[in-house]
Amino acid sequence: xxxxxxxxxxxxVIWHIYxxxxxxxVYNKMQSNKWSDAMLLDKCIxxxxxxxxxxxxxxxxxxxxxxKQLIYYQWNGSxxxxxxxxxxxxxxxxxxxxxxxxxxxxxxxxxxxKSTLYKNMETLYHYYGNGFNWQGGKILSxxxxxxxxxxxxxxxxxxxxxxxxxYKKKNNTLIYRSIFDRKQYTWSNPIQVLKTDSILQDIQxxxxxxxxxxxxxxxxxxxxxxxxxxxxxxERIIINAQPKPFISPIIKYLKGNIYVAWAIDDRIFSIISTxxxxxxxxxxxxxxxxxxxxxxxxIKEDGYSQYEKSFGKIYPLFQSYENLVL
Numbered sequence: 041x042x043x044x045x046x047x048x049x050x051x052x053v054i055w056h057i058y059x060x061x062x063x064x065x066v067y068n069k070m071q072s073n074k075w076s077d078a079m080l081l082d083k084c085i086x087x088x089x090x091x092x093x094x095x096x097x098x099x100x101x102x103x104x105x106x107x108k109q110l111i112y113y114q115w116n117g118s119x120x121x122x123x124x125x126x127x128x129x130x131x132x133x134x135x136x137x138x139x140x141x142x143x144x145x146x147x148x149x150x151x152x153x154k155s156t157l158y159k160n161m162e163t164l165y166h167y168y169g170n171g172f173n174w175q176g177g178k179i180l181s182x183x184x185x186x187x188x189x190x191x192x193x194x195x196x197x198x199x200x201x202x203x204x205x206x207y208k209k210k211n212n213t214l215i216y217r218s219i220f221d222r223k224q225y226t227w228s229n230p231i232q233v234l235k236t237d238s239i240l241q242d243i244q245x246x247x248x249x250x251x252x253x254x255x256x257x258x259x260x261x262x263x264x265x266x267x268x269x270x271x272x273x274x275e276r277i278i279i280n281a282q283p284k285p286f287i288s289p290i291i292k293y294l295k296g297n298i299y300v301a302w303a304i305d306d307r308i309f310s311i312i313s314t315x316x317x318x319x320x321x322x323x324x325x326x327x328x329x330x331x332x333x334x335x336x337x338x339i340k341e342d343g344y345s346q347y348e349k350s351f352g353k354i355y356p357l358f359q360s361y362e363n364l365v366l
Contacts, residue, residue: 043288044334045091046354047099055099056354057081057091065089065103065113068355075356081113081120088135091335094142095343100171102140102149110135110151114171123172125149132157137164137190143198143222144343147171150193150203155184162188164205166220166227179227180218182207191215191243198342199223204233204245213240215255236270242286244349248293254317256291256300269300271317279311279320288333290349301351303328308351336360 044058054070065081081101089103099115108128114121128135137152146168153163162184167176182188187208196202201220206213215234220227233253240257247253255270256279267279267286279300280286287303298317301310308328311320328351336348352360 044332044354045337046334046352046358047091047093047337048339049093049097050095050339051097053097054358055091055093056358057089057099057101058354059086059089063087063106065101070358082111082122084109084111088138090138090140092140092142092147092337092345092347093339094147094345095144095339098171100140100142100147102138102151104135104138104151108134110138112140112149112171121171125151125167125174128153130155132160139193141193141195141201141347142339142345143195148201149174150190152188152190158185160184162186164190168225180205180230189241189243191245194347195340195344196247198340198344202247203227205230206240206243208239211239212237213243213257215243215245215253234270234272235274236268236276238268238276240268240270242289244289244291246291246293246298248298248316252316254291254293254298256289258286258289267300267302269298269313269317269320275317277317277320280309280323288349288351290333290351292348303331303333303351 047055057067060066063085066078068076068078085106086103091101101113103111110125112123112125133153133155135151136154139150141148148168150166155162162182163178164180166179167174189206191204193203199222203218206215213236216230217233218227218230238259243257245255252272257268259266265285266281269277269279289302292299298313306328307325309325311323313320331351333351336350338346340346350360
């Protein structure tokens with residue numbers, strides 16, 4: 041299952057942006073409950089991409105290509121415009137994390153350049169602008185042996201962009217947070233917010249209304265995949281363990297409850313905690329034929345883009361399976 045993007049504009053037009061069987065960017069959109077034909081956006085072979093919409097209904101995409109170019113695309117209402125942000129020249133470097141977000145005044149792009157060379161430097165960049173005039177630059181650097189993974193970047197509120205990343209040290213996984221202040225245009229120094237005594241991958245994070253952090257991650261050992269929940273006191277709970285990989289794990293906080301969901305083969309499984317992560321109830325599952333994981337992007341009332349990772353059907357009828365899962 042590959043991640044796709046569903047963007048809902050303020051006027052309720054729905055854009056579906058995804059990669060075709062040749063890894064090229066394709067899109068279509070739904071107006072008045074009718075989908076347009078799928079259109080090829082570019083012939084470039086895409087390795088990874090991120091998409092968002094802004095309050096003015098412009099579509100923004102940042103994509104990393106097979107020839108190591110990071111390209112920005114903008115739908116301005118009548119046509120696609122594009123510019124090359126950077127090109128990776130070294131065969132030992134690659135971009136493994138990209139994210140694009142919007143707020144009232146700017147579009148924001150974050151990307152992380154990783155290295156396969158031991159004791160080389162890896163760098164996280166942040167740029168903001170109107171799509172073609174950018175400001176910003178390098179915000180964090182790490183030695184490659186630190187085994188850094190960027191987890192997420194999202195607007196916690198209109199003035200605070202939260203960045204979370206993981207740092208693997210011996211048999212521990214440490215989670216750090218840095219915050220971008222939109223008023224001051226500055227990043228805070230990273231602080232440690234979680235620590236767990238196991239190596240976790242595919243980490244997902246949510247924050248409740250009291251700003252407490254909730255995390256899930258997967259540990260792989262002896263061909264067993266174990267999905268853990270970790271709370272803000274660093275307490276771990278085993279959600280599930282199995283011989284097959286978990287597909288697209290999700291954690292959400294909603295109205296005092298914590299929901300965890302994931303896919304395996306043709307089913308979506310979910311579990312709920314009604315006591316803030318102290319315990320989880322019995323597993324339930326739904327048949328997942330033709331259901332895929334996607335990012336549902338909407339515009340909040342304050343004018344910034346919000347991402348929700350979900351399962352659903354996109355074409356020909358957009359339908360989120362959040363209610364069934366949760």
